[in-house]
Amino acid sequence: MIKLFGVMQNTGYSPVKPESNHCIAMFHKNVECCDCKAVCNADAIMIGRPGTGISVDNSKCTGCEKCISACNYGAFKRSGMTEKKWCDSLIESLDAGELVLGCRQVKEKNIRAINCIGSVHAVHIFYWLTKGIKKIVFKFGDCSSCKNTSGLGCLLEQLYSLETFVSSFSRCSIDRYYNETGITVFADGFAIRSISAGLKNRGIGRRDFFKTMGRELLIGVNEVADAFTVKESSAVDFSGKNELSQRVSLFREAFASVKHLVKEGFSFDRRIPLCSINIDKEKCSGCGICIKLCPTGALRLDSDGSLKHVSFYCHGCGVCVKACLKGAISLNDKVLI
Known part of the structure; x- marks a missing residue:
């Protein structure tokens, strides 16, 4: 233009x-x-x-x-x-x-x-x-x-x-x-x-x-x-999913300078790249589908085989919720850092 x-x-x-x-x-x-x-x-x-x-x-x-x-x-x-x-x-x-x-x-x-x-x-x-x-x-x-x-x-x-x-x-x-x-x-x-x-x-x-x-x-x-x-359509490289978007990188730089001023948990908002999720351990089978599909690498398996979530890497897209066949994951209304 x-x-x-x-x-x-x-x-x-x-x-x-x-x-x-x-x-x-x-x-x-x-x-x-x-x-x-x-x-x-x-x-x-x-x-x-x-x-x-x-x-x-x-x-x-x-x-x-x-x-x-x-x-x-x-x-x-x-x-x-x-x-x-x-x-x-x-x-x-x-x-x-x-x-x-x-x-x-x-x-x-x-x-x-x-x-x-x-x-x-x-x-x-x-x-x-x-x-x-x-x-x-x-x-x-x-x-x-x-x-x-x-x-x-x-x-x-x-x-x-x-x-x-x-x-x-x-x-x-x-x-x-x-x-x-x-x-x-x-x-x-x-x-x-x-x-x-x-x-x-x-x-x-x-x-x-x-x-x-x-x-x-x-x-x-x-x-x-x-x-x-720019190609009309370029295939997604899932191997690089842990690479932060420019938006998330910008937010992290800004948030780091005022993180000490946080007084309570945040109300979840899709426009702010911070999110917490609830994991029902009784329903979770440990299949790892959510880990594979998470765009930001916020999910991983702990040493004991349980599912672990890192809020600071999560931006609340809900892919894990949709991907879980057992219905073991839900987004939290409050974000705790």
């Missing part, structure tokens, strides 16, 4: 790259997850049978990137850029702890442009808060006149999940204010240290200039290369 005068022009490739090994629909036929398709107004996403892969129709994709936030398991990424790099690029050089984001309809100065406010996930916001951002302003135009009509609704759902999650931390708080042109989020108690003044205040020397320009050029080249090399 190329943005010309605020309008995304379709150039035959998508800025979104699917990563099928993180799609839970690839691990069991009864999972019934299609959140990405539900938010795609262009019907550009295709989900194959388990083990086959997911793909994006480049000729239909509008470049809104809502599928990235809609997938709570990190099965989509921005071409040529990791989620951490994307998050860091938006707060780079901010010295006042304030981030202003605007969708493609907003024509104001001094904002960080994103394709759609619905492309921001709760984990992205959580990461920014732990990096010293205390105020985030989401500016948007008339969603009803945009092809991506559900952008605002997607963002509000993410904010609600984050607020519920944060309620389990001591000294941390989030307040949200809404008007016709934007949503302002105020946060307190997250950051151990403030973000440093970046290039904006200390000036840019020749070395910094070329270093920055080189990085931006490399990202642009990678975006194009990534987009054109």
